[in-house]
Amino acid sequence: MTRVRRWLPGLLLVAPSIAAIAVFVYGMLGWNFRLAMTDKHDEISEGSFVGLENFIGLWDQQRWHLSVNHAIVFTAVFVGGALVLGWLLAFLMEKGIRGEGTFRAIYLFPMAISFVATGVVWRWLMNSGTGERAVGLNRLLDGLGLEFLQWQWFRDPDWGMAAMAVPAIWQMSGYVMALFLAGFRGVPEELREAARVDGCTEWDVYRRIVLPMLRPVTLSALIILGHISLKAFDLIVAVSGKQIITDVPAVFMWVAVFDSHDPAKGATIAAYIVIAVSVFVIPYLVWSLRKERRS
Amino acid sequence: MRRRWMSAVAVTVAGLLTLTACGDGGGSAQSPQADAAKKVEVFSWWTGPGEADGLKAMKEIFEKQNTGLTFFDAAVAGGSGDKARALLATKLQADTPPDTFQGHAGAELQGYIKAGDLESVNFLYDELKLRDVFPQQLVDQISVDGQIYSVPVNIHRSNVMWFSPVVLKEAGVTEVPATIEDFVAALEKVKQKGKVPLSIGSEWTVVHLLESVLLGSLGTEAYNRLWTANSDWSGPAMTKALNDFKTIMSYAGDPQDDWQPAAKQVADGEAGFTIMGDWAYGYFHNPPDGGLGKTSKTDFDWAPAPGTGGTFMWLSDSFTLPKGAPNRDGAVAWLKVAASKEGQDAFNPKKGSIPARKDADASLYTDYLADALKDWGSNKLAGSIQHGVTVNDAWRTAINEAVGLFQQSQDVAALQTALAEAAKNSGQ
Structure with a gap:
């Protein structure tokens, strides 16, 4: 009885989550992979098993290559931009500026907004009109006398996806700042003092002492941003709709399921997204598990 | 001990409530059986x-x-x-x-x-x-x-060409273009004046433009044949139509967010032409609450899309x-x-x-x-293609995809191949 008393409350506590996750996450995942391996290319046919045919066939499609390239550009700019900007903000905060709390709140606020709302505002800001027809950011550049910087933003055929990452950076860099700030505060002042006594410049203190100690924080930030970026859908649809020029796998998946009425193709794309995210997440889980065991 | 139990039960119940809450909301449209009749x-x-x-x-x-x-x-x-x-x-x-x-x-x-x-x-x-x-x-x-x-x-009606009489007059276009050749000449004249020759919106408005160009270039009979077993998507007539499309697209302005901002460019005298369905009329004409409050024939005017006179694309x-x-x-x-x-x-x-x-x-x-x-x-x-008359959803999506890719590559041959492929795979 006492033993039951020990584990039962705990189990009851987590049982709903276990059940929900088993059904709605892993059950659905398994069902999706099964669907991706069938030839159910419309909503009425039953679909029979075809193995990896859909997974290979997708690479023959020009649109798939385009959307993967877009996702790579978006991820690189978004993750890189948010990390650098977040680190910089945290660095400035850490230097103990006046009214730090206010600034912290200001930089964190964008996180409270949904990507859809961000997207609607930035669609207007990133209007592609230039010259006389400039509005939004292009108008701002015009007013500042920087007309030569005006460009097509997300409608630029080559670097449009980099522009698409700007609202995402705007939204998430505050969060990265908070992560780094916590990390900075976790570095004992004695260590820095010791380094300074040994003749370290302030820059070297950060480079050789603080940064190496922030590796776990950087890694967490990388994982969180990376998986958000690979799944990006709401922001892109809110900014540009389902247009080819800003196509990414998640949007392609939606079009495949709801417009082309091709469930198997949609499931295949979804499977690729899951795999891409796992490439980020699994090494991290393994790494943190090992670290836990060591400590 | 007791408090731990209590909190465990409380959290379990809360969890179950959140789970069941998901099922609600969609049911509001239902009504009691008695009402159903x-x-x-x-x-x-x-x-x-x-x-x-x-x-x-x-x-x-x-x-x-x-x-x-x-x-x-x-x-x-x-x-x-x-x-x-x-x-x-x-x-x-x-x-x-x-x-x-x-x-x-x-x-x-x-x-x-x-x-x-x-x-x-x-x-x-x-x-x-x-x-x-x-x-x-x-x-x-x-x-x-x-x-x-x-x-x-x-x-x-889908095949309507809306234009700004002010811009056309300024550019020296005296006659409303009735053929694709005249249309291209008129676009060139507007371009010389530094105005946007042809305003477009997001990618679907370009497919909307394509259907009018296909109708104008192929002729009504050949266009209607595209949706039958005797269709010819790979032939020279289609190549010519798609080249016309490419020429016309080369006069397009920066893509706007949707058809309304594109139409507004015409109404405001910034652009010469736009090709859009006749729902644009309400937008041009209605008072500022839902429209632009413009005067027909002076601020904006219309004609069938070039080459499509005598045909009503519905x-x-x-x-x-x-x-x-x-x-x-x-x-x-x-x-x-x-x-x-x-x-x-x-x-x-x-x-x-x-x-x-x-x-x-x-x-x-x-x-x-x-x-x-x-x-x-x-x-x-x-x-109409884009508005679901001649093609089913899958085919329309494939056409949209082909046109979207074309806007970036400008490759007519690839567009034609993709369109022929789309017709073959449509299962229609």
């Missing part, structure tokens, strides 16, 4: 200014003629019905269809027909003699193996009879109102479209709509 659930995407008023006018006629029935408006907001159709798909898959739902007449309904969601309404066409009041070509173009699955309420909103409708009699009563002269003449002047019937009261339709009504009665007919 009287209530007719009409599913549409008419929520905007004009169209919602038109729906209300039809509702009043419906409830006056059918005193035992009440109209239940299950409209879902969103321009071309994207969101409405996503919701409808889930309702149909769960076998809980509305009593009747809106759909573009033509091939767009094929998915529903193949899935066995729709009942043929031939009996209504016989009973109400609708074959005599709708144009013969319209009935032909919406029939699938002799069966008709919807009742068209209104007609819109699209139509229609109502259907889903299998297993909870209130089939009520749905049939609604379809009768939607098909009637009275119903169509109440709805269309408000929506800014023309009735599908040939016997409409012409005095109700003025300005642009008078033109459209005249052409509807006399022109040859062709079905």
Whole structure:
């Protein structure tokens, strides 16, 4: 009885989550992979098993290559931009500026907004009109006398996806700042003092002492941003709709399921997204598990 | 110890509540069984200014003629019905269809027909003699193996070229271009003046442009043949049409967010031309609440898209009879109102479209709509691509994809291959 008393409350506590996750996450995942391996290319046919045919066939499609390239550009700019900007903000905060709390709140606020709302505002800001027809950011550049910087933003055929990452950076860099700030505060002042006594410049203190100690924080930030970026859908649809020029796998998946009425193709794309995210997440889980065991 | 138990139970209950909460919300449209005999659930995407008023006018006629029935408006907001159709798909898959739902007449309904969601309404066409009041070509173009699955309420025209008389005058374009060659010459003249020759919106508006260019370049017969077994997507005529499309696209301005900002460029005298369906008329003409409040013939003017004079490229909103409708009699009563002269003449002047019937009261339709009504009665007919008349959803999506990729590559050969491929894979 006492033993039951020990584990039962705990189990009851987590049982709903276990059940929900088993059904709605892993059950659905398994069902999706099964669907991706069938030839159910419309909503009425039953679909029979075809193995990896859909997974290979997708690479023959020009649109798939385009959307993967877009996702790579978006991820690189978004993750890189948010990390650098977040680190910089945290660095400035850490230097103990006046009214730090206010600034912290200001930089964190964008996180409270949904990507859809961000997207609607930035669609207007990133209007592609230039010259006389400039509005939004292009108008701002015009007013500042920087007309030569005006460009097509997300409608630029080559670097449009980099522009698409700007609202995402705007939204998430505050969060990265908070992560780094916590990390900075976790570095004992004695260590820095010791380094300074040994003749370290302030820059070297950060480079050789603080940064190496922030590796776990950087890694967490990388994982969180990376998986958000690979799944990006709401922001892109809110900014540009389902247009080819800003196509990414998640949007392609939606079009495949709801417009082309091709469930198997949609499931295949979804499977690729899951795999891409796992490439980020699994090494991290393994790494943190090992670290836990060591400590 | 006891407190731990209590908190465990509390959290478990909270967890269960969140789980069950997900199931709620969608059920608000349901009503008690007793009501079901009287209530007719009409599913549409008419929520905007004009169209919602038109729906209300039809509702009043419906409830006056059918005193035992009440109209239940299950409209879902969103321009071309994207969101409405996503919701409808889930309702149909769960076998809980509305009593009747809106759909573009033509091939767009094929998915529903193949899935066995729709009942043929031939009996209504016989009973109400609708074959005599709708144009013969319209009935032909919406029939699938002799069966008709919807009742068209209104007609819109897709192949309309809107232009700014001010910009044209300034550029020295004296005659409204009637052929594709004249059109390209006019675009060039506007370009010389530093104005946007042709304004476009997001990618679907470019597909909308493509259908008018195809119709103008191939001619009506060849265009209508594209949707039959004798189609020729790979031939030289199509190559020429697509090259025309490329030439015209080279005069396009920066893509706008959607068709409204593109149309506004014309109304504001920034752009010379835009090719858009005749819903643009309401936007140009209506007072500033829902439109731009411009004066027709001075601020904006119209003509058939170049090379398409004498042909009416149509699209139509229609109502259907889903299998297993909870209130089939009520749905049939609604379809009768939607098909009637009275119903169509109440709805269309408000929506800014023309009735599908040939016997409409012409005095109700003025300005642009008078033109459209005249052409509807006399022109040859062709079905729209982008608006679901000639192609099913999968085919339309493939065409959109091909055109979207073309906008980046400018590769006519690749576009033609992709279009031919799309036609082959359409399963239509």
